[in-house]
Amino acid sequence: MNFINLFQGVGTLFVQEPNIAFARIVLILLGILLVYLGKKEILEPLIMIPMGFGMVAVNSGVLFLSASQIGTIFMDPMVTNTDELMNILQIDWLQPIYTFMFSNGLIACLVFMGIGVISDVGSVLKYPFTGMLIAMFAELGTIVTFPIAHAVGFTYGEAAAISLIGGADGPMVLFASLALAKDLFVPITIVAYLYLSLTYGGYPFLIRLLIPKDIRGIVIKTAKTKRNNITSNEKLAFDIIACMVLCLLFPSASPLFLSFFLGNAIRESGITRYAKLLEDVFLYSATFLLGLTLGVLCEASTILNPKILPLLILGIVALLLSGIGGIIGGYVVYLMNGRNFNPVVGIAGVSCVPTTAKVAQKEVNRVTKFSFILEYAMSANICGVITTAIITGIYVTLVPLL
Amino acid sequence: MKDISFAFSVYLLGFAVSAVIAALIKLILLMIRKFSRKEVNS
Numbered sequence: 001m002n003f004i005n006l007f008q009g010v011g012t013l014f015v016q017e018p019n020i021a022f023a024r025i026v027l028i029l030l031g032i033l034l035v036y037l038g039k040k041e042i043l044e045p046l047i048m049i050p051m052g053f054g055m056v057a058v059n060s061g062v063l064f065l066s067a068s069q070i071g072t073i074f075m076d077p078m079v080t081n082t083d084e085l086m087n088i089l090q091i092d093w094l095q096p097i098y099t100f101m102f103s104n105g106l107i108a109c110l111v112f113m114g115i116g117v118i119s120d121v122g123s124v125l126k127y128p129f130t131g132m133l134i135a136m137f138a139e140l141g142t143i144v145t146f147p148i149a150h151a152v153g154f155t156y157g158e159a160a161a162i163s164l165i166g167g168a169d170g171p172m173v174l175f176a177s178l179a180l181a182k183d184l185f186v187p188i189t190i191v192a193y194l195y196l197s198l199t200y201g202g203y204p205f206l207i208r209l210l211i212p213k214d215i216r217g218i219v220i221k222t223a224k225t226k227r228n229n230i231t232s233n234e235k236l237a238f239d240i241i242a243c244m245v246l247c248l249l250f251p252s253a254s255p256l257f258l259s260f261f262l263g264n265a266i267r268e269s270g271i272t273r274y275a276k277l278l279e280d281v282f283l284y285s286a287t288f289l290l291g292l293t294l295g296v297l298c299e300a301s302t303i304l305n306p307k308i309l310p311l312l313i314l315g316i317v318a319l320l321l322s323g324i325g326g327i328i329g330g331y332v333v334y335l336m337n338g339r340n341f342n343p344v345v346g347i348a349g350v351s352c353v354p355t356t357a358k359v360a361q362k363e364v365n366r367v368t369k370f371s372f373i374l375e376y377a378m379s380a381n382i383c384g385v386i387t388t389a390i391i392t393g394i395y396v397t398l399v400p401l402l
Numbered sequence: 403m404k405d406i407s408f409a410f411s412v413y414l415l416g417f418a419v420s421a422v423i424a425a426l427i428k429l430i431l432l433m434i435r436k437f438s439r440k441e442v443n444s
Contacts, residue, residue, distance in 0.1 A: 132423065
């Protein structure tokens with residue numbers, strides 16, 4: 001028995017094409033880096049730690065499946081033949097998760113149920129027009145990136161899925177790319193999740209660049225009335241009616257709408273056992289499996305795809321434009337309200353719940369300790385989830401007709 | 403040009419639906435508050 005057959009993970013590096021072998025080594029190192037950055041909380045640890053481990057393991061654990069075939073026993077995302085799939089389901093240990101949870105969008109819906117449970121729609125009900133206006137401005141990236149992506153050679157479906165990275169909503173990008181860009185959904189989703197962490201690090205600089213310090217320190221004056229208190233009945237009524245209306249308008253995105261509003265309805269109904277189940281079990285187990293599955297999907301062939309580089313650039317462009325759009329929206333509300341509004345709230349229109357809302361409050365607190373914009377920011381933030389779901393619904397419905 | 407007009411129409415449609423949702427929220431609140439006040443009065 002020779003060395004190559006004994007330690008196949010190492011041995012396959014010597015028999016594969018040099019570019020594949022090199023990409024495997026790069027991905028192993030990248031996986032280690034993701035775990036490190038996750039531990040340091042520079043990137044989102046809930047996703048990055050399982051994803052980093054997945055990347056390391058899938059690129060290390062390559063073996064000889066037969067005399068002529070090299071691969072892994074993790075999963076095969078490209079299998080389409082039913083008989084072949086039945087065989088692979090019994091061998092590749094993550095294949096059941098991929099086939100029954102990932103490729104049909106179930107995992108995105110479970111994450112969305114969890115987001116519904118942790119979201120308080122009270123602020124949306126207090127300031128619906130302000131929130132929706134800002135959130136629609138913050139969709140600038142999801143709109144402008146579409147023609148750019150198509151112009152650089154992506155198909156309409158791929159362009160739509162890529163532009164949704166600007167919505168900064170991971171499950172939504174996963175859902176849309178599965179529906180519109182099946183061949184490219186792995187790199188699109190990976191880039192989307194990697195970039196979500198950049199909102200935390202990059203948006204504060206964008207805010208400081210576009211909003212002068214004196215405006216960042218504005219304290220919003222609100223008239224306190226009893227009518228401002230939103231009851232759980234009112235929130236529940238909103239959940240069921242908004243769910244119905246959005247499902248009627250965009251049936252193709254109805255699983256996402258149902259998941260979000262059901263999660264929120266459970267929170268508002270006071271069913272604490274279900275709320276705990278959705279938050280503690282569904283949300284975290286789905287996030288964990290999502291991170292792990294994404295990591296395992298990062299095989300060397302993925303990074304060697306020539307579409308990766310433009311995808312990386314377009315992802316940044318989409319997020320940057322959305323951030324700028326959100327701030328423009330903040331300025332519009334600032335001018336409409338007779339300068340009694342803090343435009344920093346605009347960044348929260350980018351629907352990365354609750355990161356961008358936290359970023360907005362943190363940036364305001366750097367200037368003054370007496371300005372509390374979190375309620376407005378959460379309104380824009382949750383409206384951002386709704387508007388991104390609306391844009392996703394429109395893309396998923398209209399793009400196949402193009 | 404076709405791409406740009408498509409993207410623009412997606413945006414307009416999104417804006418219109420968002421405005422409808424916002425108006426719906428106001429309507430829901432108005433109706434719930436009206437009915438609950440009636441209940442208290444009766």
